[in-house]
Amino acid sequence: MAAIDSSPQSHPIVVNLPARRRWRNSARALGLIACIVATAAIALLSLRYGSLELKTSDAWNALFHYDKASYEQTVVRSLRLPRTVIALGVGCALAVAGTIMQAVTRNPLADPSILGVSAGASFGVVTSIFFLGLTAPYQFVWFAFGGAMVASLLVFAIGSAGSGGATPVKLALAGVVISSLLGAWTSALLLLDQNTMDIVRFWSAGSVAGRPLTVFWWVSPFLLGGAGLGIFLGHQLNVMSMGEETARSLGMHTGRTRIIASFLVVVITGAAVAVAGPIGFVGLAVPHIVRSVIGPDYRWVLPYALVVGAAFLTASDILGRVVARPGEIQVGIVTAILGAPFLIFLARQRTVAS
Amino acid sequence: MATLDLSPIPGDQPAPHDKPGHVTLRTGPLAVRLNVRVLGIALIVLLLTAMLAVFAMTRGSYSIPFMDVLRAVFGRGDDDQLFVVRTLRLPRVLCAMLIGGALAVAGAVFQGLVRNPLVSPDIIGIDTGASLVAVFWIVFGFSTALLPLAAFIGAVATAMAVYVLSWKGGISPNRLILVGIGAGAALSALTTLITVRFPIEKVRPAMVWTMGSIYGSTWHDVRVLLGFVAVCLPLAIALMWYLRALQLGDDVARGLGMPVERLRLGLIVVGCALAAVAVAVAGPIGFVALMVPHMARMLAGALSASVLVLTALMGAFFLLAADTIAQHFLPVSLPVGVVTAAVGAPYFLFLLYRSNVRM
Numbered sequence: 001m002a003a004i005d006s007s008p009q010s011h012p013i014v015v016n017l018p019a020r021r022r023w024r025n026s027a028r029a030l031g032l033i034a035c036i037v038a039t040a041a042i043a044l045l046s047l048r049y050g051s052l053e054l055k056t057s058d059a060w061n062a063l064f065h066y067d068k069a070s071y072e073q074t075v076v077r078s079l080r081l082p083r084t085v086i087a088l089g090v091g092c093a094l095a096v097a098g099t100i101m102q103a104v105t106r107n108p109l110a111d112p113s114i115l116g117v118s119a120g121a122s123f124g125v126v127t128s129i130f131f132l133g134l135t136a137p138y139q140f141v142w143f144a145f146g147g148a149m150v151a152s153l154l155v156f157a158i159g160s161a162g163s164g165g166a167t168p169v170k171l172a173l174a175g176v177v178i179s180s181l182l183g184a185w186t187s188a189l190l191l192l193d194q195n196t197m198d199i200v201r202f203w204s205a206g207s208v209a210g211r212p213l214t215v216f217w218w219v220s221p222f223l224l225g226g227a228g229l230g231i232f233l234g235h236q237l238n239v240m241s242m243g244e245e246t247a248r249s250l251g252m253h254t255g256r257t258r259i260i261a262s263f264l265v266v267v268i269t270g271a272a273v274a275v276a277g278p279i280g281f282v283g284l285a286v287p288h289i290v291r292s293v294i295g296p297d298y299r300w301v302l303p304y305a306l307v308v309g310a311a312f313l314t315a316s317d318i319l320g321r322v323v324a325r326p327g328e329i330q331v332g333i334v335t336a337i338l339g340a341p342f343l344i345f346l347a348r349q350r351t352v353a354s
Numbered sequence: 355m356a357t358l359d360l361s362p363i364p365g366d367q368p369a370p371h372d373k374p375g376h377v378t379l380r381t382g383p384l385a386v387r388l389n390v391r392v393l394g395i396a397l398i399v400l401l402l403t404a405m406l407a408v409f410a411m412t413r414g415s416y417s418i419p420f421m422d423v424l425r426a427v428f429g430r431g432d433d434d435q436l437f438v439v440r441t442l443r444l445p446r447v448l449c450a451m452l453i454g455g456a457l458a459v460a461g462a463v464f465q466g467l468v469r470n471p472l473v474s475p476d477i478i479g480i481d482t483g484a485s486l487v488a489v490f491w492i493v494f495g496f497s498t499a500l501l502p503l504a505a506f507i508g509a510v511a512t513a514m515a516v517y518v519l520s521w522k523g524g525i526s527p528n529r530l531i532l533v534g535i536g537a538g539a540a541l542s543a544l545t546t547l548i549t550v551r552f553p554i555e556k557v558r559p560a561m562v563w564t565m566g567s568i569y570g571s572t573w574h575d576v577r578v579l580l581g582f583v584a585v586c587l588p589l590a591i592a593l594m595w596y597l598r599a600l601q602l603g604d605d606v607a608r609g610l611g612m613p614v615e616r617l618r619l620g621l622i623v624v625g626c627a628l629a630a631v632a633v634a635v636a637g638p639i640g641f642v643a644l645m646v647p648h649m650a651r652m653l654a655g656a657l658s659a660s661v662l663v664l665t666a667l668m669g670a671f672f673l674l675a676a677d678t679i680a681q682h683f684l685p686v687s688l689p690v691g692v693v694t695a696a697v698g699a700p701y702f703l704f705l706l707y708r709s710n711v712r713m
Contacts, residue, residue, distance in 0.1 A: 114472070158703060158706070158707075161707050169471055170706060172471070172472055173471065173472075173648065173702075173706055174703070174706060176472065176644060176645075177645070177695070177699045177702055177703060177706075178699075180640055180641050180694075180695030180699065181695050181696055181699045183640070183695060184692050184693055184694075184695045184696040185696075187565050187691075187692045188686075188688055188692050190561070191562065191565070191688065191689070191692070192686065194554060194558055197554065197557075197558060197561060198554040201546075201549050201550055201554075201557065201561070202550055204546070205546045205547075205549075205550050280539060281539050284535065284539075288532075329547065330546075330550065332543070332546070333543045333544075333546055333547050333550075334543075335543075336539040336540055336542070336543030337540050337543050337544070339536075339539065340536040340537065340539045340540035340543075341536070341540070342536075343532060343533075343535065343536040343539075344519055344532070344533050344536040344537065346532075347520070347529050347532035347533050347536070348519070348520075348522055348529070348533075
């Protein structure tokens, strides 16, 4: 245990005057509302800005008074609206999944890819391109989702086999092994076929562009349903984050909670990867960022992460479109380049590891 | 088990603190305590590695009998055999062993240092830094002769940047991990950016490089690797005692009078040098640095000088086995980096199943 307890969580229960607590909670609620408003504004900007110049009124009208004859409004409806919705959905889901994952494993290194999700999805995508000759991202959705699910079920099965059951370290090691195994298969196929490599290099950069909205509705039960369930895990995560022994002595069934939470994470992340490809940094950085601002209480961290994740991914997508006009930079690249300096800054600020 | 004393001084009694199952070697003021079981396993692995090396050199389009390979290694035999064995196959085999050993030791050092089982030298940006520079180098078509040097510089520069960025009155393992993740994510995003913005014909060789291969190794590579390993491995072994003290926590280590930060820097430099030279010669080869230290620990117990030696030998054996399989026993010949995981995973999963993993 000592190995992964490298991130001592500060105690979430603080004895406080009731009045002060009430004040703090209303401040947090107000902050959350402000974040939601900001996210809505970012979503509107995402409709407004892109490689085609248009007026704010076009974006507004496309939403509320849609005129099919207008070229600009058609662009907004058919291209920018889907990618904005997908960015919002994927961003919030990834951030919630990352928060749960870090709380459950108590390891700052933990992001859902450790459970084999990304490797499984890549496996499904590469295999389907190689053998079935698929070419467009929306065609691989179910292969990606299926690959992610199968890979992480394998990880759970192997990680909980043997003596001692499923400890977080065993799960993580099993995840690494399964990921590398699938990675071996994936690389071998990429080496054998240049066409597959050509398609996969774009998919694996992670992007929300070029997917029809129907694809999003296919996976939204998993994506949004999972995230919606996840934000109610705050209380359990608070208890878990006090450590295995404390949580047990408080009457929590830690093994079961960990499995349920991890399964939720897998479903959410699998759906996100299926729509948008592997977008790495949101699930990792957003929880750290949110915790460092509003403290360790997961009942608040989770909803904040949901909103901030959506805003972060949408804003990154806008940036990727604007800086490289008329081309664009995939959002997965933007999130990493944006998020990395911020994570380093936070790591230097104080003991963020908590 | 009775304590066995191999002291050269006659009549010297075993010290009361000698642990059972250990042998103590003493010469004057120097004493080394060796774990018999670990030594035994290490000897077996060494033997297996030597046999596998000779076997690997018998295979290929021009097959040579086992004994002839042995003779050719020592400079006897006909010219064809001498050429094939000593110019073509021996350097590759030696490269595989040296790279495997270097990666495994680097992984063990970093896992011990950061006290996190999921850490490999890549946490300080070795692989991502080398990959970014190498992919840039290949896509823009610079001289291939200088590619290893460029990759080495990329690896070392990234490691230095991560170290400096993590420094705040000292290095905390958690801060190092977070800064390392950040730097690694940014660099690999830049690598992806290069790979999606250039035509596939230029990108493909770069992506192949990032899979890690030791195809076409030369004696020059062997000399470079040997130089690094000959300097760094003894240093790492000498630092193991301090590493174990560091694992008790910085305060305890300081209480024992150790210059904590200087030791930590020393360990990081040793680990980085080994990992960086490996990635420079072969490209990033996964699995070895991450998993071989776990295998050694599951077999032989907590990290110590003798377990580190075993780790090095197991790394050498493992990468040699992986390369032999990748080269000769698959329908198509693949880069070794692609198959390390497939070769190691079954055994690792068995160990994982059997043991209750602890650091």
